[in-house]
Amino acid sequence: SQQGEEDPQALSIQEGENATMNCSYKTSINNLQWYRQNSGRGLVHLILIRSNEREKHSGRLRVTLDTSKKSSSLLITASRAADTASYFCATDQGGSEKLVFGKGMKLTVNP
Amino acid sequence: EPEVTQTPSHQVTQMGQEVILRCVPISNHLYFYWYRQILGQKVEFLVSFYNNEISEKSEIFDDQFSVERPDGSNFTLKIRSTKLEDSAMYFCASTEQDLRTEAFFGQGTRLTVV
Numbered sequence: 442s443q444q445g446e447e448d449p450q451a452l453s454i455q456e457g458e459n460a461t462m463n464c465s466y467k468t469s470i471n472n473l474q475w476y477r478q479n480s481g482r483g484l485v486h487l488i489l490i491r492s493n494e495r496e497k498h499s500g501r502l503r504v505t506l507d508t509s510k511k512s513s514s515l516l517i518t519a520s521r522a523a524d525t526a527s528y529f530c531a532t533d534q535g536g537s538e539k540l541v542f543g544k545g546m547k548l549t550v551n552p
Numbered sequence: 553e554p555e556v557t558q559t560p561s562h563q564v565t566q567m568g569q570e571v572i573l574r575c576v577p578i579s580n581h582l583y584f585y586w587y588r589q590i591l592g593q594k595v596e597f598l599v600s601f602y603n604n605e606i607s608e609k610s611e612i613f614d615d616q617f618s619v620e621r622p623d624g625s626n627f628t629l630k631i632r633s634t635k636l637e638d639s640a641m642y643f644c645a646s647t648e649q650d651l652r653t654e655a656f657f658g659q660g661t662r663l664t665v666v
Contacts (some may be wrong), residue, residue, distance in 0.1 A: 450607060471652060481661035484595070484643060529595065533651040538583070538608035539597035 447530055447546040455551050460517045462546045464530035465510075473506060473513050474540065476529045486531070487515070522552045554578045558644050558658035565634055565665055569596045573629045573661045575644030585645040585655065586619065589611070595643065601627065602650075635664045 447464050454460055464473070489520040490497045490506045490513065497504045504518040510514055529549050533539040557576045574633050577584050586598040593659050599609040601619055616631045627646075631638055641660045 468620050474655065476657070481641075481662075484645075484657035486573075486656055489654045531655075535597075538585075538600035538602075538651065539610065540585075540595075540651065541597070542595040544594050 442489075447528065447543040450544065450548075451547045453549040453551065456520060456522055458520055458550075459525070460520050460548055460550070462515045462528050462530075462548070463516075464513045464515070465545055466530075466532045467511060467512075468532075468540075469535050470532045472533060472534055473504075475502075475504060475513075475515050476531060476542075478527045478545070479530065480526075482543060499535045517548075520548075520550045522550050524548060525550045554580075554616045554656075556644055556646055556656050557660035558642075559603060560645050560661060562662045563664070567636060568633055569666055570630065571632070571634055573642050573644075573663070575627045575630050575658055576625050577609045577627055577644065577646030578648075579625070580649075581646035581656075582648045582650050583650050584619075584621070586629045587643045587645060587649075587657075588640040589643065590637075590640045590659075593641070598629075613634060631663075634663075640641065640642070640665055 471493045474489045476484045478484050486497050488504050490504050501518045506513045527545040528547045529542050531542045584601040587595050587630045589595045599613045600607045620628050634652050636643050643657050643660045645655045645657045647655045
C-alpha cells in the first residue's frame with residue numbers, strides 16, 4: 442500500500458449510521474490530517490492529530506492514531522446526507538514540506 | 553473564519569499558452585503550497601514556499617512551473633507552454649507554521665487545456 446492509503450475505497454450507509462474510514466501509512470510522521478472533498482470542490486480541513494496523540498474529537502468526528510501500526514481511523518457518528526463526500530488522509534513526511542495524500546474514500550450517506 | 557481564496561475557479565486555455573493561477577493565503581500564515589489533482593487521481597504536492605523562496609518542490613515542478621509572491625497577499629503559480637496533461641484541479645494551501653500546523657486549502661482552480 443502507499444503512504445496515506447484509505448480503506449475502504451467506497452462506503453455507502455444510511456443516514457444516522459456511523460461511518461468508519463481507515464488510513465495506513467509507511468513512514469514516520471509528525472502528524473496526520475483528514476480532509477473532506479465534495480465532488481469537484483476544494484479540500485476542507487477536518488482534523489489534525491499529532492504523533493503523540495492517540496485520539497481526538499471534533500463534533501461528530503473522532504480520529505484515532507496508532508503509530509505502532511502506522512494507521513489512523515476517522516469515525517463519523519450519526520451521519521447525515523450532507524456528509525456525502527470523499528475523505529482523504531494526508532501525512533507529513535517528518536522534515537519534508539509536503540503532505541502525502543491517499544487516494545481517498547468515497548462516502549455516500551443515503552437519506 | 554479566515555480562508556484561502558483562489559481565482560479563477562475555472563480556466564480554459566489553449567495548448568502552448570501560459571496561465572497564471574492566483575491565490576490569497578490566510579493572512580498570518582507563513583508557508584504556502586501548490587498541489588494538483590488530476591481528475592480521479594490523488595492530490596499531489598507541487599511546491600512549498602517560505603520566506604520568499606521555494607523551500608521544496610516535487611519532480612512534477614519542472615522548469616515549466618514557477619511561483620511568485622508579488623505582493624504581501626498574493627501567491628501565484630505560473631504554468632508556461634501548457635500541455636494537455638496539465639489539465640487538473642490546482643489547489644493552493646497555507647499553514648501558519650509549516651506542517652506542524654493545519655494546512656488549509658482553497659477551493660481550487662480547474663484548469664482545462666484544450
